[in-house]
Amino acid sequence: MRSFTDAKAMARSLRSALGDKKLELSHGECLDIVARQFGLDNWNVLAAKIDAADGGKPAEATSDGIRLIEAIPILRIFDVAKAKEFYVDFLGFTIDWEHRFGDNFPLYAQVSRAGLKLHLSEHHGDAIPGSTVFVWMRGIAEYHRELTAKNYRYYRPGLEDAPWDARVMEVGDPFGNKLRFSEPNKADDPRA
Known part of the structure; x- marks a missing residue:
């Protein structure tokens, strides 16, 4: 039985199955469909949930207390x-x-x-x-x-x-x- 952490594999399977039926959806569209199947708004929300489940915690601070979180261009x-x-x-x-x-x-x-x-x-x-x-x-x-x-x-x-x-x-x-x-x-x- 798959869980939400298998979302990428589920999206690939969905895209492949739809392709066999000549229905073309992008990988991103399939990710959004999988997210909605888990009751979430979109892939970004599910990706954050997967990251949290995988222990996606920020890096530990260095000995001087400095911890860099993320860069956003x-x-x-x-x-x-x-x-x-x-x-x-x-x-x-x-x-x-x-x-x-x-x-x-x-x-x-x-x-x-x-x-x-x-x-x-x-x-x-x-x-x-x-x-x-x-x-x-x-x-x-x-x-x-x-x-x-x-x-x-x-x-x-x-x-x-x-x-x-x-x-x-x-x-x-x-x-x-x-x-x-x-x-x-x-x-x-x-x-x-």
């Missing part, structure tokens, strides 16, 4: 509609929250997918356009298929072999920022 955006079209509609991220200091103020928001969090900001000085975020991941071929199947008119990423013994897919947002997704070739590689 801030990416500069200039158009909220284009940012949502790219990060939500194309890349499949979820908007976690949005903040403005008042009416007609710049947006500051968090988007996430499968454990990765990004902050998007219209605020001058928060980030410099043209930044690159490097993301270790698993399932890059599935993610590549999902993105290319969307036939997004502004971007069709490639999937290439990288000199660091990995596969890489780079996408550029409408504001000059790049997300470089990379998966090590070896399943037991500790980088991802």
Whole structure:
């Protein structure tokens, strides 16, 4: 009997079974379906639950009391509609929250997918356009298929072999920022 910690395997099985019936869903869509089967809103909520069950506690503090929790890149955006079209509609991220200091103020928001969090900001000085975020991941071929199947008119990423013994897919947002997704070739590689 499978439990919620087997969600990725369940999503792969679901996608395969649907594919046999000529029903094509992305891996991300199947993860969301599995999450809903466990009574949760989406994959991000289930992923957090899995992480907690796997002992996903923060690293211990060093002897001097310093403990670094997580890094969340801030990416500069200039158009909220284009940012949502790219990060939500194309890349499949979820908007976690949005903040403005008042009416007609710049947006500051968090988007996430499968454990990765990004902050998007219209605020001058928060980030410099043209930044690159490097993301270790698993399932890059599935993610590549999902993105290319969307036939997004502004971007069709490639999937290439990288000199660091990995596969890489780079996408550029409408504001000059790049997300470089990379998966090590070896399943037991500790980088991802």
